[in-house]
Amino acid sequence: xxxxxxxxxxEEENIPLLHRNLKKASEGKDAHYLFVDDCSxxxxxxxxxxxxxxxxxxVIEKKENxxxxxxxxxxxxxxxxxxxxxxxxxxxxxxxxxxxxxxxPEMLMLLDYGYELILASVYAQGGGFSKTSLWRKVxxxxxxxxxxxxxxxxxxxxxxxxxxxxxxxLERLHKNYDEIIQEKGFISMLEILLKSISLKARVVEIxxxxxxxxxxxxxxxxxxxxxxxxxxxxxxxxRKMIKRD
Numbered sequence: 001x002x003x004x005x006x007x008x009x010x011e012e013e014n015i016p017l018l019h020r021n022l023k024k025a026s027e028g029k030d031a032h033y034l035f036v037d038d039c040s041x042x043x044x045x046x047x048x049x050x051x052x053x054x055x056x057x058x059v060i061e062k063k064e065n066x067x068x069x070x071x072x073x074x075x076x077x078x079x080x081x082x083x084x085x086x087x088x089x090x091x092x093x094x095x096x097x098x099x100x101x102x103x104x105p106e107m108l109m110l111l112d113y114g115y116e117l118i119l120a121s122v123y124a125q126g127g128g129f130s131k132t133s134l135w136r137k138v139x140x141x142x143x144x145x146x147x148x149x150x151x152x153x154x155x156x157x158x159x160x161x162x163x164x165x166x167x168x169x170l171e172r173l174h175k176n177y178d179e180i181i182q183e184k185g186f187i188s189m190l191e192i193l194l195k196s197i198s199l200k201a202r203v204v205e206i207x208x209x210x211x212x213x214x215x216x217x218x219x220x221x222x223x224x225x226x227x228x229x230x231x232x233x234x235x236x237x238x239r240k241m242i243k244r245d
Contacts (some may be wrong), residue, residue, distance in 0.1 A: 001030040001088035003079050007071035007161075009038040011095040012047045018097055019051040025101040032088075033077065034069035035095075036060045044096025068161070075183040076170050081123070087167040097164040100208050107164045110204055116169040117196050119205040121157035155205045159189045162208065165211035169201050 004022055013101055022033060035048055039062055048059055060074055072092060079090055089112040107118040121127050123227060136228075173180045183191045194202060199227055 001032070001083065001085045003028060003083065003088045003090050004031065004033045005036070005072065005079065005092045006045050006095050007036050007068045007073040007075070007127050008036060008040060008048070008095045009065070009068075010040045010042045010044060012040075012042045012044045014096045015044065015051060017049040018095055021097060021101050025104050031056070033057045034060070034075055036062065036075045037069055038062055038067065039065040051055075067184035067188075068186060069181045069184040072188060073179055073194075074182050076165075077174065079167075080170055080174055081106070083167070090165040090167065090170060091163070092165070093162045098211050100211065103206060103208055104164075106206055110206075111164065111166055114202055115204045116195070116201040117124060117167040117203045118164040119155060119157050119193075119203065119244070120160055120162040120208035121155070121205035122158035122160070122210050124207040127157075128207075128209050155193075155203055157205055158193060159186060160208075161189060169196060169199075171199075172199050223242055 003106065006018070006027070008015075022031075025050070033052055033056060035057065037045055037048075037059060045059055045061065048057065060071075062074070064070070075092075079088070089108060091104065091107075093101075103120060103174070109118065109242075110118045170180065173192070176199060177195060180195075181188045181192050193203070
């Protein structure tokens with residue numbers, strides 16, 4: 001079984017294409033689609049319900065806008081509580097169609113080889129950006145280089161939403177930490193990666209081209225706010241991990 005976990009915030013324009021892409025990627029598979037909506041002010045939830053049938057979709061509606069990290073945390077805990085017997089593979093991705101679902105079969109295959117966390121990487125050889133500003137590329141590259149150096153991380157991509165998690169890894173994260181994810185913003189993806197590495201998870205990445213031209217509307221990430229959170233994370237997270245150990 002596969003559960004697709006997708007955080008949403010004002011994505012009504014992107015949902016129709018996302019529906020087509022997800023259905024194509026999961027054809028022939030036992031799949032469920034879990035959306036965690038971060039208080040959208042548009043018709044995102046209505047559009048989701050109009051495209052996905054009731055038996056295949058779950059929508060968690062939040063009462064406050066708390067960021068994608070909070071959405072992923074809620075969604076992962078929901079999956080652990082709902083599917084303890086089926087133990088599905090968990091695919092996380094953006095709602096804006098920038099993730100290439102064409103590489104999903106390869107990502108899922110790597111679970112069969114014992115990997116527990118598979119990252120879609122724009123920095124791995126063969127990956128890259130399409131229709132992304134130079135400014136965004138420079139910030140992303142610089143932040144990744146700095147954080148990889150500080151935390152001695154071997155993989156090259158740190159913040160991508162598009163990943164595959166084994167059910168067992170999510171169980172271990174839930175068992176070993178107060179929350180699977182505490183960071184509420186985009187830096188949450190670095191947090192869960194570092195926690196997974198600390199638990200000796202087998203992590204691998206495969207190349208992906210990020211297709212910004214497939215997105216309707218603008219990215220929801222606030223660049224300078226996210227940069228400030230990265231700086232704060234650098235100053236505090238390692239100390240938290242030492243305290244935990």
